[in-house]
Amino acid sequence: MESFINRLLAKIRLRQSHVVVGLDPVHEFLPETIIKNRKDTLERIGSAIIDFNQAIIDAIYDLVPAIKPQIAFYERYGIEGIKAFVETVKYAKKKGLIIIEDAKRNDIGSTANAYSDGHIGKVSIKGEDVPVFDVDAITVTPFLGLDGILPFIKDSEKYSKGIFILVKTSNPSASDLQDLIIQTASGQVKLYEILAQFVNKWGSNLIDDSGYSAVGAVVGATYPNDAKILRKLMPHNYFLVPGFGAQGGGVNDIINSFNEDGYGALISASRSINYAFNDSTKYGDSDFDKAARETVKNMNNEINNALSIKGILNW
Amino acid sequence: MESFINRLLAKIRLRQSHVVVGLDPVHEFLPETIIKNRKDTLERIGSAIIDFNQAIIDAIYDLVPAIKPQIAFYERYGIEGIKAFVETVKYAKKKGLIIIEDAKRNDIGSTANAYSDGHIGKVSIKGEDVPVFDVDAITVTPFLGLDGILPFIKDSEKYSKGIFILVKTSNPSASDLQDLIIQTASGQVKLYEILAQFVNKWGSNLIDDSGYSAVGAVVGATYPNDAKILRKLMPHNYFLVPGFGAQGGGVNDIINSFNEDGYGALISASRSINYAFNDSTKYGDSDFDKAARETVKNMNNEINNALSIKGILNW
Numbered sequence: 001m002e003s004f005i006n007r008l009l010a011k012i013r014l015r016q017s018h019v020v021v022g023l024d025p026v027h028e029f030l031p032e033t034i035i036k037n038r039k040d041t042l043e044r045i046g047s048a049i050i051d052f053n054q055a056i057i058d059a060i061y062d063l064v065p066a067i068k069p070q071i072a073f074y075e076r077y078g079i080e081g082i083k084a085f086v087e088t089v090k091y092a093k094k095k096g097l098i099i100i101e102d103a104k105r106n107d108i109g110s111t112a113n114a115y116s117d118g119h120i121g122k123v124s125i126k127g128e129d130v131p132v133f134d135v136d137a138i139t140v141t142p143f144l145g146l147d148g149i150l151p152f153i154k155d156s157e158k159y160s161k162g163i164f165i166l167v168k169t170s171n172p173s174a175s176d177l178q179d180l181i182i183q184t185a186s187g188q189v190k191l192y193e194i195l196a197q198f199v200n201k202w203g204s205n206l207i208d209d210s211g212y213s214a215v216g217a218v219v220g221a222t223y224p225n226d227a228k229i230l231r232k233l234m235p236h237n238y239f240l241v242p243g244f245g246a247q248g249g250g251v252n253d254i255i256n257s258f259n260e261d262g263y264g265a266l267i268s269a270s271r272s273i274n275y276a277f278n279d280s281t282k283y284g285d286s287d288f289d290k291a292a293r294e295t296v297k298n299m300n301n302e303i304n305n306a307l308s309i310k311g312i313l314n315w
Numbered sequence: 316m317e318s319f320i321n322r323l324l325a326k327i328r329l330r331q332s333h334v335v336v337g338l339d340p341v342h343e344f345l346p347e348t349i350i351k352n353r354k355d356t357l358e359r360i361g362s363a364i365i366d367f368n369q370a371i372i373d374a375i376y377d378l379v380p381a382i383k384p385q386i387a388f389y390e391r392y393g394i395e396g397i398k399a400f401v402e403t404v405k406y407a408k409k410k411g412l413i414i415i416e417d418a419k420r421n422d423i424g425s426t427a428n429a430y431s432d433g434h435i436g437k438v439s440i441k442g443e444d445v446p447v448f449d450v451d452a453i454t455v456t457p458f459l460g461l462d463g464i465l466p467f468i469k470d471s472e473k474y475s476k477g478i479f480i481l482v483k484t485s486n487p488s489a490s491d492l493q494d495l496i497i498q499t500a501s502g503q504v505k506l507y508e509i510l511a512q513f514v515n516k517w518g519s520n521l522i523d524d525s526g527y528s529a530v531g532a533v534v535g536a537t538y539p540n541d542a543k544i545l546r547k548l549m550p551h552n553y554f555l556v557p558g559f560g561a562q563g564g565g566v567n568d569i570i571n572s573f574n575e576d577g578y579g580a581l582i583s584a585s586r587s588i589n590y591a592f593n594d595s596t597k598y599g600d601s602d603f604d605k606a607a608r609e610t611v612k613n614m615n616n617e618i619n620n621a622l623s624i625k626g627i628l629n630w
Binding site: 027028040045070076077082086106107112124125126133141142166171180181182188195247 | 339341342343354355356357360385387388390391392393394396397398401417419420421422423424426427429430432433434438439440441445447448456457458459460461462463481484485486487488489490491492493495496497498499503506509510513557562586
């Protein structure tokens with residue numbers, strides 16, 4: 001099987017899009033046309049989420065390379081939510097989309113191994129290796145250091161998958177830890193810079209002919225100056241860039257996350273696409289999918305335009 | 316409802332035990348007497364896990380205050396694994412055990428909110444607040460700073476639950492990040508000391524009449540010198556101490572995690588209890604539950620003995 005990065009790059013070029021559509025369903029915010037009379041049990045909410053996600057996928061699958069379901073919004077509904085997650089992943093795959101699961105998993109080695117088996121790896125059943133959630137890539141948190149990341153890196157290599165390690169997140173409190181000043185032998189740097197060095201090193205054996213590694217980094221759209229520094233520290237690592245749209249990141253904020261080759265950054269938005277009908281003057285509740293499609297089209301145009309102005313649009 | 320800490324302390328005193336039993340089922344390691352001919356599908360593995368966990372719970376529920384299922388070992392089996400997790404939680408509750416879910420969840424505020432709703436909080440369905448996984452406490456990772464922790468703290472207050480924030484983990488690579496030297500205005504400290512200050516502060520509004528906060532800390536058994544420092548920095552935070560047994564932590568390593576009142580630390584072991592039959596000369600595969608019970612009894616005795624020698628055994 002082709003490497004994760006090569007599959008991703010092929011889709012990016014096919015769709016001429018650097019956009020990833022987040023799928024973060026919250027039943028209180030679903031359009032009435034979808035949720036209807038299904039507000040009363042977790043099971044019925046789960047079925048509404050499946051319908052909602054499939055409608056969003058139908059509306060955007062020909063415009064973007066990938067989706068990013070955030071597993072928290074499925075765990076919120078227990079088993080019924082996880083079922084909706086599984087159905088969403090299956091449906092999106094059928095539509096040719098790459099699945100980046102936002103799960104931020106992290107644990108000690110033996111436990112990280114169990115997470116990796118379930119999410120991107122396989123479980124050995126009677127001598128046969130069986131995939132479980134089988135997403136294409138997953139986000140992971142580096143708080144426990146290398147041994148908690150290694151199982152994911154090994155499975156990325158073995159099963160042509162990818163990971164995105166949190167380096168600088170998009171939220172207001174990101175600086176509580178990630179901006180701490182670290183004293184090293186060669187001077188003072190910020191924690192996220194140390195992490196960038198780790199990611200650069202940890203991913204160095206998985207760089208393929210594209211020049212990119214299966215080990216990527218999460219770099220929030222809301223800290224554009226940090227992104228500039230991080231882009232230099234991690235030249236071979238693909239960036240997953242959340243925080244565009246609802247969290248306040250704009251097109252000028254994400255441009256620093258691209259490399260000079262016009263690649264290297266996946267720009268992700270969730271709420272601003274999922275609930276675009278709320279802000280639309282053109283589309284109402286029953287046209288939530290059309291509103292989502294228009295928002296994605298606008299994002300594609302805006303980002304491609306910015307790359308073109310910078311002279312690095314590459315298709 | 317009584318606070319999490321008061322419920323926990325009551326159980327600790329009732330059982331005269333500071334031990335938490337981890338439930339980390341791996342189908343390849345389950346005793347043959349349990350797994351039998353159920354190795355061929357995720358569904359059948361899931362049902363074997365339920366039987367295994369129930370047998371372990373039956374064997375230890377009268378000896379300890381709490382269990383700590385590690386959700387990774389359930390996610391490994393997809394929906395069937397999550398079903399086994401839910402059944403295990405239900406069964407353990409019926410047996411009067413407190414449930415500490417080891418999930419190390421972490422995300423931006425709005426997403427942390429969804430996690431918290433599902434795991435320790437409630438989801439509003441048609442105006443009614445419905446619990447979902449409904450565990451008593453959950454472990455969380457502080458990598459994203461306060462806004463990713465706050466939803467869990469709020470739900471701890473609202474629903475009498477608890478959290479344990481990772482401060483110093485038990486794994487070999489813990490030092491990659493957690494031991495980094497931080498430059499502050501008042502001098503140099505290690506990252507885990509900064510985190511301890513955060514935990515102390517973040518939990519300060521949830522200290523009840525016991526003197527302990529619903530916001531606890533994870534402090535690995537494998538770094539006893541760090542535990543001594545951390546105990547002083549977090550006098551009001553209960554410690555969840557993993558790494559006893561299979562990871563190499565012994566009774567002399569965990570004693571520093573207790574306060575002078577003889578409380579303040581929950582000592583957790585998983586593999587050394589779950590798979591005690593492998594190391595037992597007395598009990599074989601078919602007596603895995605008896606082997607687990609004996610290991611837990613020995614752990615209780617060993618820890619209580621050490622507290623007694625130190626003069627802080629308090630019952």
